[in-house]
Amino acid sequence: MKYYSTNKQAPIADLHKAVVKGLAEDRGLYMPERIKKLPQEFFDNIEKMSFQEIAYTVANAFFGEDVDADALHDIVYDTLSFDCPVVKVKDNIYTLELFHGPTLAFKDVGARFMARLLQYFIRQERKGANLNKSQEVNVLVATSGDTGSAVANGFLGVEGIHVYVLYPKGKVSPIQECQFTTLGKNITAIEVDGVFDDCQALVKNAFMDAELNSHMKLTSANSINVARFLPQAFYYFNAYARMKALGKADNLVMCVPSGNFGNICAALFGHEMGLPVKRFIAANNANDIFFKYLQTGKYEPKPSKQTLANAMDVGDPSNFARIYDLYGQSHERISALISGATYSDDDIRQTMRQCYDETQYILDPHGACGYQALADGLHEDEIGVFCETAHPAKFKEKVDEIIGIDVEIPERLAAFMRGQKQSVPMTKDFSDFKAYLMEQ
Ligand SMILES: *Cc1c(COP(=O)(O)O)cnc(C)c1O
Numbered sequence: 001m002k003y004y005s006t007n008k009q010a011p012i013a014d015l016h017k018a019v020v021k022g023l024a025e026d027r028g029l030y031m032p033e034r035i036k037k038l039p040q041e042f043f044d045n046i047e048k049m050s051f052q053e054i055a056y057t058v059a060n061a062f063f064g065e066d067v068d069a070d071a072l073h074d075i076v077y078d079t080l081s082f083d084c085p086v087v088k089v090k091d092n093i094y095t096l097e098l099f100h101g102p103t104l105a106f107k108d109v110g111a112r113f114m115a116r117l118l119q120y121f122i123r124q125e126r127k128g129a130n131l132n133k134s135q136e137v138n139v140l141v142a143t144s145g146d147t148g149s150a151v152a153n154g155f156l157g158v159e160g161i162h163v164y165v166l167y168p169k170g171k172v173s174p175i176q177e178c179q180f181t182t183l184g185k186n187i188t189a190i191e192v193d194g195v196f197d198d199c200q201a202l203v204k205n206a207f208m209d210a211e212l213n214s215h216m217k218l219t220s221a222n223s224i225n226v227a228r229f230l231p232q233a234f235y236y237f238n239a240y241a242r243m244k245a246l247g248k249a250d251n252l253v254m255c256v257p258s259g260n261f262g263n264i265c266a267a268l269f270g271h272e273m274g275l276p277v278k279r280f281i282a283a284n285n286a287n288d289i290f291f292k293y294l295q296t297g298k299y300e301p302k303p304s305k306q307t308l309a310n311a312m313d314v315g316d317p318s319n320f321a322r323i324y325d326l327y328g329q330s331h332e333r334i335s336a337l338i339s340g341a342t343y344s345d346d347d348i349r350q351t352m353r354q355c356y357d358e359t360q361y362i363l364d365p366h367g368a369c370g371y372q373a374l375a376d377g378l379h380e381d382e383i384g385v386f387c388e389t390a391h392p393a394k395f396k397e398k399v400d401e402i403i404g405i406d407v408e409i410p411e412r413l414a415a416f417m418r419g420q421k422q423s424v425p426m427t428k429d430f431s432d433f434k435a436y437l438m439e440q
Helices: 015-021 040-048 051-063 069-079 107-128 146-155 174-181 196-208 210-215 226-245 262-272 289-296 320-326 331-337 345-359 365-377 392-404 411-417 430-438
Strands: 002-005 030-032 086-090 093-097 137-142 161-168 187-192 217-220 252-257 279-284 338-342 383-388 424-426
Touching (some): 030 226, 051 226, 086 345, 093 365, 161 196, 187 196, 252 365, 289 320, 424 430
Parallel strands (some): 093 383, 137 161, 161 187, 187 424
Antiparallel strands (some): 086 093
8 A cells, every 4th residue: 555645745655654754744644545345245234253253354455455454464463452442421422431451541552553663673673674773663653641641551561662751841630741751761851941842842753864764764653653543443343333333324424533633534434434423523622623614614623622521632733635635635525524512611521410410421622522412413313422531530539529439549540649759841833852863
């Protein structure tokens, strides 16, 4: 499979290059040249297949031309060492629980897949090259919370790869922070005096800096990376399969709490492959850039606002470029398939309380946006599935206070909280970040 850039000014890349480079030379995002339709028999029998079997079929459509079948099988099965179940919340509203992985958020799926795919490529390279034992690969990742922990844990201990996690000082919950600042080994946490968009700018600038790139091999692991975002399609197919088994898969509406729009973009790719979802809802917090775009046809990025659902505090969602490209830049096509919703912190609080009172289901602030968008937007003949993108215990202080409960902390999270925090302080000036990397 070949990958082109959404900006159309960069050379076509193969999968290996698209994964290692992350962002194309023209700052565009890589898109697969073709999206294969999956055969009707697959959908006819999907409810009899396991999550891993479904995922392997989807992975094969994306990556089968570029990765050995056995290796791809291992990568998929190893990535999905945990389930992504569908759980009923009430009447016509179901949740796709994406928090059963090691760091309790959906980003585990993409991060674990990418780490294993990158390792596969590094091993291939080493087999071929008896020249210079190819340099260490450095993964740079900007995080507003959950990306950092998922990537750091996905890559922890993977030989030949060093990970730098950039996060905004004071804007990440202590529970999120401990999941990438306590790991040590090949993981370095960098605490940036700024907001998430500053962290993202530092990473983007690093990739564009010629001197830095000749000094060290850099790669991105943000949701822009094709190896991270495409595997997120796996669990949408699984959700469909599980809903079909319940006889509830006609008129399915998929609702995705969205920030950088990688997760929903993967769902849309799934739709292009034939996934029978009727329509999609992108649920936003107060960062309503996409919501406004749907209404006006104008995409106007703004500085991000800090909200309760902080992993969605994005003022210029990177993957918008992919959605725009996927639908031929047509506002009409985009708004026909996807609708939007936007919620203030007060709305989120109210939703979390109300949902708990009515159903006993504990929403985290991100999932709350998804749940509410279905509660507000579902038609009578529709069934909605929203992504619960993180475990409520990841936002324990907030959730306990809002709902008035004591959320139980899963042991895998408690283990992080016992660790020792270590991070490198950094300004938001690129020159400082560059100087630091040049010393490594
Ligand atoms: C990253 C994240 C989101 C937003 O996902 P995008 O792919 O950036 O749209 C939503 N909820 C949680 C908990 C997250 O970590």
